[in-house]
Amino acid sequence: MIWLIRAGAYLFSGLAIWQFVQGANPADMAMFHRHLALDQAHGMIFGVCAGFSTYTGLDVTLIRLAWALAVLYRGAGLALYILAFLIMPVS
Template sequence: MIWLIRAGAYLFSGLTIWQFVQGAGTPDAAGIHRHLALDQSQGMVLGVCAGFSAYTGLDVSLIRLAWALAVLYRGAGLALYILAFLIMPAS
C-alpha cells in the first residue's frame, strides 16, 4: 500500500515539474504577477491549497490530493500545511 502512495506522490511531483517547465508556473505575458497568498474565499479549510492553486495554475483538486497523500505519508503534510498557513499572507 505504501508503494502505491509513493508512486502517486512521485507521479504528481513529476507532473508539477513538467507544468513549470512548460511555462504554467510563470507570470502571464500581460505583466500580471502572481503572489503566493491564502485564498480563504475559495478554500475548504484554511485556504492554503486554493492559494497554491491560484499561484501555480494547477487544479485545486490536484493540490488537495497532494496534501492528502503527504498527510498519509508519515504525517509530514499536516505539519507543512500548518506551516504554510502561518507563513502565507492573507489575500
C-alpha cells in the same frame, strides 16, 4: 523527505527553463509574478490549497489530493500545511 524538496525544486526550475526555451512572451510569464497568498474565500479549511491553486493555475482538487497523500506519508503534509498557513499572507 529531502528528496521531496529536491524533486519540487527540480520541477520548478525545469518549468522555468521550458518556458524560456519555448520563447514565451512576457504575457505568458506573468504566472511567475503572482503572489502566493491564502484564498480563504475558496478554501475548505484555511485556504492554503486554494491559494496554491490560484498561484500555480492547477485544479484545486489535484493540489488537495497531493496534500492528502503527503499527510498520509508520515504526517509530513500536516506539518507543511500548518507551516504554510502561518507563513502565507491573506489575499
